[in-house]
Amino acid sequence: MNNKLISFHEVSKIFKVGDENFTALRDINLEIKTGSFMSFVGPSGSGKTTLLNLIGGLDVPTSGDIFFKDIKLSSLSRNMMAKYRRENIGFIFQTYNLLPVYSVYENILLPLLLNGLKENTVRERVIDIVSKVGLLDQIKKKPSQLSGGQCQRVAIARALVKDPLLILADEPTANLDSKNSLQILELMKELNQQYKAAVVFSTHDEKVTRYIDREIGLEDGKIIFDK
Amino acid sequence: MIVFLFRGIFRDKSRFLFPISIVTIGVALVVALVGFMEGVFMGMIDMTANLDTGHLRLVNKPFYDEEHLRPLDRSLAAQKETLKWLEHNTNSDITWAPRIRWGALLDVPDVNGNTKSQTPVVGMALDFKSSDSFEIKRLHLVESLLKGKLPLGKNEMVIGNQLAHSLKVSLGQSVTLLGQSFDGGLVADNYTIVGFIKFGVTTMDKKMVLIDLIDAQNTFYMDDTVTDWLGYFPSSFNFTNYVDVKNKINFNLNTWIKTPPKDWAKDDIPITLSILDQQNIGSMVKTFTLIKSFVVGIFTFLMMLVLWNAGVLSGIHRYGEMGLRLAFGESHWKLIFTLGIEGLFIGILGSIVGCIIGGTFTWYLQEIGLNMGDAFSKSGLMINDVVRARLTLDGFIQGIIPGIFSSVTGTLIASLAIFKRSEANLFRELEAG
Numbered sequence: 001m002n003n004k005l006i007s008f009h010e011v012s013k014i015f016k017v018g019d020e021n022f023t024a025l026r027d028i029n030l031e032i033k034t035g036s037f038m039s040f041v042g043p044s045g046s047g048k049t050t051l052l053n054l055i056g057g058l059d060v061p062t063s064g065d066i067f068f069k070d071i072k073l074s075s076l077s078r079n080m081m082a083k084y085r086r087e088n089i090g091f092i093f094q095t096y097n098l099l100p101v102y103s104v105y106e107n108i109l110l111p112l113l114l115n116g117l118k119e120n121t122v123r124e125r126v127i128d129i130v131s132k133v134g135l136l137d138q139i140k141k142k143p144s145q146l147s148g149g150q151c152q153r154v155a156i157a158r159a160l161v162k163d164p165l166l167i168l169a170d171e172p173t174a175n176l177d178s179k180n181s182l183q184i185l186e187l188m189k190e191l192n193q194q195y196k197a198a199v200v201f202s203t204h205d206e207k208v209t210r211y212i213d214r215e216i217g218l219e220d221g222k223i224i225f226d227k
Numbered sequence: 228m229i230v231f232l233f234r235g236i237f238r239d240k241s242r243f244l245f246p247i248s249i250v251t252i253g254v255a256l257v258v259a260l261v262g263f264m265e266g267v268f269m270g271m272i273d274m275t276a277n278l279d280t281g282h283l284r285l286v287n288k289p290f291y292d293e294e295h296l297r298p299l300d301r302s303l304a305a306q307k308e309t310l311k312w313l314e315h316n317t318n319s320d321i322t323w324a325p326r327i328r329w330g331a332l333l334d335v336p337d338v339n340g341n342t343k344s345q346t347p348v349v350g351m352a353l354d355f356k357s358s359d360s361f362e363i364k365r366l367h368l369v370e371s372l373l374k375g376k377l378p379l380g381k382n383e384m385v386i387g388n389q390l391a392h393s394l395k396v397s398l399g400q401s402v403t404l405l406g407q408s409f410d411g412g413l414v415a416d417n418y419t420i421v422g423f424i425k426f427g428v429t430t431m432d433k434k435m436v437l438i439d440l441i442d443a444q445n446t447f448y449m450d451d452t453v454t455d456w457l458g459y460f461p462s463s464f465n466f467t468n469y470v471d472v473k474n475k476i477n478f479n480l481n482t483w484i485k486t487p488p489k490d491w492a493k494d495d496i497p498i499t500l501s502i503l504d505q506q507n508i509g510s511m512v513k514t515f516t517l518i519k520s521f522v523v524g525i526f527t528f529l530m531m532l533v534l535w536n537a538g539v540l541s542g543i544h545r546y547g548e549m550g551l552r553l554a555f556g557e558s559h560w561k562l563i564f565t566l567g568i569e570g571l572f573i574g575i576l577g578s579i580v581g582c583i584i585g586g587t588f589t590w591y592l593q594e595i596g597l598n599m600g601d602a603f604s605k606s607g608l609m610i611n612d613v614v615r616a617r618l619t620l621d622g623f624i625q626g627i628i629p630g631i632f633s634s635v636t637g638t639l640i641a642s643l644a645i646f647k648r649s650e651a652n653l654f655r656e657l658e659a660g
């Protein structure tokens with residue numbers, strides 16, 4: 001079975017800053033397998049977010065090709081790209097980005113609604129995942145009533161609920177203290193094993209190493225190690 | 228999804244109350260303003276129709292051409308036959324009222340029978356006495372009677388209250404009408420003033436004399452003859468209907484003229500006019516409609532501007548939500564579509580509330596009225612002193628449509644910014660919180 005989920009071929013990303021060209025990623029070759037649990041590490045400005053952007057179909061490379069399975073992402077239209085994200089990618093952000101007017105339950109419901117599912121058909125599924133992240137007794141609360149760690153759990157549930165093939169998390173623990181960070185990482189790892197969704201996150205925290213299957217080091221837009 | 232968004236709208240008062248208040252205020256203002264304008268204008272039109280022009284008017288063309296001279300010799304004979312014809316050949320929902328427009332000198336004698344004062348008056352003779360006559364009601368004469376009674380006995384008259392004042396007459400005063408008869412001779416007939424009327428229209432209060440139709444026919448020797456047939460529609464008819472019906476009647480008249488009643492003169496040409504053909508009312512209606520659309524248009528435009536900005540503000544307020552939905556793969560079109568639905572919903576809700584508020588206000592003005600006697604007394608226009616607004620379905624529609632339209636377009640214009648938002652920056656934007 002071919003378990004190649006994402007592959008990069010000679011991918012570069014160059015930003016124009018005024019008249020200058022700034023190369024954020026340089027000739028990246030990379031493969032991500034289904035169900036893997038991996039992270040990009042590197043100092044600020046090394047290109048982690050840019051890389052996640054490209055994987056998530058939010059941006060396109062300046063040169064080189066990115067494939068999702070056998071689909072070349074750069075050949076997709078804006079709408080097809082949206083569909084790709086909608087169906088396959090779950091996002092987790094450093095600042096959680098929960099919608100303040102909605103409850104925990106509703107925040108997690110949103111991606112399912114965006115995929116055209118009806119609320120009454122997915123209620124169980126939402127409740128189930130809320131209990132998996134251990135927030136069943138907070139399910140009716142608004143994000144403002146939760147702690148940072150709890151918010152990030154909601155965000156994880158929100159990313160997972162649509163059963164994506166890939167979850168992208170940009171520095172998911174950066175806003176949390178170390179105890180919460182470790183709990184979040186443990187939870188992500190656990191769910192990665194249960195749900196078979198590949199989890200790719202970025203961090204500049206070296207502590208995470210013991211949880212991950214694979215660590216890719218970035219510096220100045222280049223891969224400096226892959227272990 | 229839509230239900231989900233509405234939950235958000237209701238919880239987030241700041242993005243809900245402001246636009247909805249704008250729509251509500253705008254629609255309420257439009258409904259009230261249109262109601263007020265309609266009331267003033269249609270009040271004037273109805274007043275004119277009831278007193279003077281009818282909605283339709285069948286008149287002998289030679290009379291109409293020299294109407295200002297009141298040429299009674301060119302009146303239209305065969306009253307009974309004409310009524311029969313009208314009843315058979317025109318819509319059954321039109322009621323026809325025979326009238327005589329006359330002009331004469333009103334001579335007030337002193338105790339010795341010598342002239343105390345004399346003044347030219349314009350008069351109208353109408354059917355006061357038939358049991359099936361609707362004229363007293365139509366002209367609100369019972370309500371308008373300031374003093375005395377209506378002319379129900381023989382040779383009695385009621386006159387405008389300001390005319391009474393300037394003639395210095397009191398009730399029961401016997402006066403003489405000096406005028407010209409149907410056949411051109413001089414006539415003089417005695418009448419008794421039995422009542423003073425406040426028409427509420429300054430020009431009429433100063434000049435108008437009303438007598439009974441039969442009395443007028445006796446005085447002016449015009450048996451079975453009238454000058455006018457005024458046709459009245461139920462209020463559900465609008466101006467376009469008037470023209471259609473008028474054309475139909477004129478078409479039928481052309482046939483009738485080929486075999487006319489024997490009492491008609493050879494050169495009698497009965498014609499039908501609608502109110503729009505008389506007193507310049509047609510062009511006034513056009514102007515009025517134009518002004519009304521202008522007012523409604525301005526309000527729509529202003530509402531749209533405000534709602535556009537409200538949409539932009541709400542766009543900033545919901546920047547995170549929109550970004551998140553884009554990142555999660557909602558297409559730009561879908562996002563804008565849902566915003567449009569939200570705008571539609573806010574437009575509808577605001578319009579309903581606006582209609583209730585504006586409608587209540589208009590209804591109040593319709594039932595109670597606003598006395599503007601002083602403001603209008605010098606204008607000489609046929610405007611009732613007490614202005615009443617008019618609550619019409621049209622008025623509501625003219626409020627609701629701009630309310631909904633401006634809400635949807637305002638939101639859509641504001642949300643065009645979403646197209647400019649590039650996905651590439653979403654991560655960074657969302658990271659910023």
Ligand SMILES: Nc1ncnc2c1ncn2[C@@H]1O[C@H](COP(=O)(O)OP(=O)(O)OP(=O)(O)O)[C@@H](O)[C@H]1O
Pocket residue numbers: 015016017022023024042043044045046047048049050051204
């Ligand atoms: N839209 C852009 N225009 C210009 N330069 C950009 C743009 N996006 C990123 N860059 C630059 O590309 C480089 C890599 O940025 P990126 O955000 O990927 O770094 P990062 O590894 O995520 O850093 P951090 O740890 O601070 O989040 C940075 O120097 C950044 O300034």
Ligand SMILES: [Mg+2]
Pocket residue numbers: 048049050170
């Ligand atoms: Mg980053």
